[in-house]
Amino acid sequence: MKYTPIIGLEVHIEQNTNSKMFCGCSAEHFLVKANTHVCPVCLGLPGALPYANEKAIENTIKLGLAFTCRIAEFSKFDRKHYFYPDLPKSYQISQYDLPFCAEGTFNSIRIRRIHLEEDTAKLQHTTVDGKKVSLVDFNRSGVPLIEMVTEPDFHDAESVDVFLKEVQMVVRYLGISTADMEKGSMRLEANISVAPGELPITELPSYKVELKNINSFRFLKKALEAEIKRQTEALERGERLIQETRGFDEKTGKTISQRVKEEASDYRYFPEPDLPPIVIEKTDIEAIRHNMPEFPAAKRARFAEEYQLNNEFIEVLVSEKSKADYFEEGVELGKKVGLSPKFIANALVNLKLSENMDVAAFIKKLYEETKVAYATHEETERAIHAVLVANEDAVAKYKNGKVEIVGFLIGQTQKELKGKGDPKLLPQLITSQLQKK
Numbered sequence: 001m002k003y004t005p006i007i008g009l010e011v012h013i014e015q016n017t018n019s020k021m022f023c024g025c026s027a028e029h030f031l032v033k034a035n036t037h038v039c040p041v042c043l044g045l046p047g048a049l050p051y052a053n054e055k056a057i058e059n060t061i062k063l064g065l066a067f068t069c070r071i072a073e074f075s076k077f078d079r080k081h082y083f084y085p086d087l088p089k090s091y092q093i094s095q096y097d098l099p100f101c102a103e104g105t106f107n108s109i110r111i112r113r114i115h116l117e118e119d120t121a122k123l124q125h126t127t128v129d130g131k132k133v134s135l136v137d138f139n140r141s142g143v144p145l146i147e148m149v150t151e152p153d154f155h156d157a158e159s160v161d162v163f164l165k166e167v168q169m170v171v172r173y174l175g176i177s178t179a180d181m182e183k184g185s186m187r188l189e190a191n192i193s194v195a196p197g198e199l200p201i202t203e204l205p206s207y208k209v210e211l212k213n214i215n216s217f218r219f220l221k222k223a224l225e226a227e228i229k230r231q232t233e234a235l236e237r238g239e240r241l242i243q244e245t246r247g248f249d250e251k252t253g254k255t256i257s258q259r260v261k262e263e264a265s266d267y268r269y270f271p272e273p274d275l276p277p278i279v280i281e282k283t284d285i286e287a288i289r290h291n292m293p294e295f296p297a298a299k300r301a302r303f304a305e306e307y308q309l310n311n312e313f314i315e316v317l318v319s320e321k322s323k324a325d326y327f328e329e330g331v332e333l334g335k336k337v338g339l340s341p342k343f344i345a346n347a348l349v350n351l352k353l354s355e356n357m358d359v360a361a362f363i364k365k366l367y368e369e370t371k372v373a374y375a376t377h378e379e380t381e382r383a384i385h386a387v388l389v390a391n392e393d394a395v396a397k398y399k400n401g402k403v404e405i406v407g408f409l410i411g412q413t414q415k416e417l418k419g420k421g422d423p424k425l426l427p428q429l430i431t432s433q434l435q436k437k
């Protein structure tokens with residue numbers, strides 16, 4: 001019997017806006033003294049009224065457009081209720097039935113929705129004066145958080161990895177988040193089940209296992225592989241799998257059960273009465289679309305076509321927008337001094353030349369290095385002279401119209417110069433000496 005993994009993703013991206021989602025507090029919360037970036041709104045005090053961060057909405061639409069989503073012209077925020085100490089209002093302002101973005105795609109993967117919500121406070125479980133306590137830092141409470149949900153269109157861990165790296169790259173191209181996994185600016189959750197049979201699978205399994213608290217692409221890939229194996233083996237033994245949440249144990253390389261879901265949570269969603277619905281004009285959406293950067297996929301295709309670079313070079317250059325821009329500025333400057341795009345790409349990728357160096361200085365340095373690598377003008381002229389003296393036959397043949405003999409003389413001169421002749425200059429210099437004979 002064949003089994004097919006069915007995997008869907010939820011990706012949280014914490015935005016890098018200056019202020020929080022529904023108040024004016026600074027959204028910075030790394031290495032900041034606890035509970036210093038707070039106000040009645042993000043502390044959830046009674047009577048405090050939220051107002052929406054326009055920039056955060058624009059960022060969300062940008063990400064939606066990057067993944068070809070339909071952008072809602074009429075949208076709203078909703079209250080999602082649950083009780084946990086990191087949520088002072090006991091509800092989170094999120095979006096329920098009218099997310100800003102829906103029905104996007106990336107290659108064969110369908111994006112179900114991209115919505116905007118507020119982050120929760122941060123809990124720290126620690127010991128103070130010998131007592132086990134949980135400390136709450138509200139600096140993160142109310143920071144704009146994007147949630148992207150895909151359809152269960154992945155069937156192996158590798159394509160999940162490729163997709164997530166692309167999302168991270170696009171987010172960074174847009175400059176809307178650092179998307180750092182270690183800092184929690186990008187958080188991943190996967191749901192996975194295994195269906196008997198081969199693609200296309202018409203009926204999804206009745207259970208889903210949620211993989212949570214995974215803090216790197218590498219661990220998610222390992223966790224998915226371990227989970228596909230565990231579920232497939234269980235089904236082969238005729239066992240029934242259950243709906244549950246599992247984490248990944250890095251030491252054993254296995255997933256472990258954390259929580260068995262009794263039933264679907266009831267979040268009692270209802271429209272946020274303190275925020276008016278959001279109307280987004282078509283012209284605003286088009287204006288945002290108009291200002292989008294060129295994305296990695298388009299850049300890859302263009303770099304291959306325009307500069308004839310190999311995939312390995314392209315991946316390194318396209319990995320960060322600043323790197324790609326640097327390369328292209330270098331190509332423009334390099335053109336003027338005869339440095340090819342391939343040569344510049346090679347220097348950037350292999351020699352790991354510092355990108356902190358000003359582009360013009362970088363190209364100047366490269367140009368000087370190439371000059372040093374070649375023999376000097378006098379050395380070259382001297383070598384050509386010696387070659388012509390030693391090959392009188394060839395010179396005579398040239399005089400009789402056999403111009404292709406120049407190729408032979410180039411080879412001889414290179415030998416004389418131990419390969420240090422500038423291939424762009426040799427034909428010209430040899431021809432000019434021959435004509436003087």
Ligand SMILES: [Zn+2]
Pocket residue numbers: 020023024025037038039040041042043142
């Ligand atoms: Zn605040």
